[in-house]
Amino acid sequence: MCRRSAALLAVSALILGGCSSTGSEGGGGGSSAAGKVTVEWWNIGTTEPLKTVYATAVKDFEALHPNITIKNVATENDAYKSKLTTLTQSGKAPQIFHTWGGGVLKQQVDAGLVKDISSEAAPWLSTFTDASLAAYQFDGKTYAVPYDIGMVGFWYNKALFKKAGIEEPPGTWTQLLDDVKKLKAAGITPIALAGKAKWPGHYYWAYLAMRIGGLPALQKAGTDKNFNTPDFVAAGQKVKELADLQPFQRGFLGADYDKPGGQAATMGNGKAAMELMGQWAPAVEKSSGKGIGDDLGFFPFPAVEGGKGTVTEAFGGGGGFALGADAPPEAVEFLKFLTSDAEHRKAVGSGGVLPVLKGEEDAATDPNLSVVAKNLASATGFQLYLDQAYPPAVGQEVNDSVAELIAGTKTPDQVTQAITETAKSE
Known part of the structure; x- marks a missing residue:
């Protein structure tokens, strides 16, 4: 979905506290009973079609993982950036949060706020196109997975x-x-x-x-x-x-x-x-x-x-999801589900995002997204926002x-x- 001024993101995050039975804002998510885990997911999916795509994804994931609750924290784009900026001043990071990559994510990484997912995500990183991954990789390591890519x-x-x-x-x-x-x-x-x-x-x-x-x-x-x-x-x-x-x-x-x-x-x-x-x-x-x-x-x-x-x-650029340094394994599991071929095709088919996975170009049936995809395919150079x-x-x-x-x-x-x-x- 929309982006926008990642400069405001600075080093941003959810305050990760101790265990919380409610997964309340600012808490790290925890368990009210043995094996029950709540993971907070900060995103900017406040408008259609992604609003519904995200809500459906959470419901489907929770049905497959009854021990995991995903708290869907959707915030309007500009408010999201401001809110995240304020939170990161505490020196902590969200469990799962929307990122646009580039210099902002690199600063978060340098501050030790973001999890290196190179190993945990290795089994499915090869499914992404090189172009879509580039904004989230530094010094040979991967710190986020892409969900969208495109151009202005x-x-x-x-x-x-x-x-x-x-x-x-x-x-x-x-x-x-x-x-x-x-x-x-x-x-x-x-x-x-x-x-x-x-x-x-x-x-x-x-x-x-x-x-x-x-x-x-x-x-x-x-x-x-x-x-x-x-x-x-x-x-x-x-x-x-x-x-x-x-x-x-x-x-x-x-x-x-x-x-x-x-x-x-x-x-x-x-x-x-x-x-x-x-x-x-x-x-x-x-x-x-x-x-x-x-x-x-x-x-x-x-x-x-x-x-x-x-x-x-x-x-242009894209959008993806990073994990806070202390994010639990369940957060990685949700990202794997969200960016699986079957699940991501739903987002592409909705017209909300462009393909980031190899071989899913046929899922982009929306003519407006198709014309952007064609322009990207013939691009001779690319500059990140x-x-x-x-x-x-x-x-x-x-x-x-x-x-x-x-x-x-x-x-x-x-x-x-x-x-x-x-x-x-x-």
Whole structure:
């Protein structure tokens, strides 16, 4: 499902206490009778179809393991990150928790909060695709199992494009800006954006940096801790160029992502022509709004004329589940069940996630997910979300500074300066 700004995750977790008969929040789960175990599972499955997929999985697992109770702790995306951040400041980790991998998970691992599952999960790790596992592996060890993978791109309303006289999706940045102008002239809100959430805005800056500087520029910046380069400044200038056209819905600065009146609902109710979002977008648009059915289309982020990057380089990530350092064997058993071929196919078939297991591509029957899968299959490069790829503080600064850039309170140069200062202080 949706993601979002993993920078807020920092080192996060459930407080693992002693045995608890209730498995209450903050407790480690325990037993009220010999052999009875309660395991808490923190996830972000609050919207359909994953809400039902997760609830059904818990019921089915408990039927097979009557001695194990799974406490399904589902929390809305942004609230989840904040809550988890607060909990991890105690220096502990959840028994099972949603993770987006990358730099955030690595920091949790370095803090000794996450279980190395390389040995316990070895019997089924080979069933995952290499691409889906990459974000959760460090120094040859595995610290989480993937549940979803995908990419960010533009989801658009075909009917609104047609109404504005746009015959096909834009292939270049200049064409995108021209289409924004055409949509506005037709009285249509061009783009839905969750300004309050911040992380959706960083997609624009990140993708533009990729298209202008190429993947090596982002990798080098992460290593050198320097974003004060012409390519990153140019990315900010392009974001400002878009923002100056006032393409977003009224009140976007106060809009959340998946709440009523937020970005997904605006798109799902046909009140905006586009949103730049991950593969979970169609499901959340339908859950938060009405959904626009066959009018929904997808196109990759456009190329930037003269840029070093290419339109076949994808930006995105996935979602998986990690275990706290003190998680019991029963937690591993649940993860094995959740990511088994038979069980995961249900999630893929629901349209909630994309395949992460080898050979399950045929389970992706949803046409929207299929088009994303095809784009991923032909991708010539892949960049993890910046608020995951970089350390949490750096990722958070990216989100914050880009949000200020879009709001008009920071310049492109001030954005790169702020991110660089944060990176060097890490």
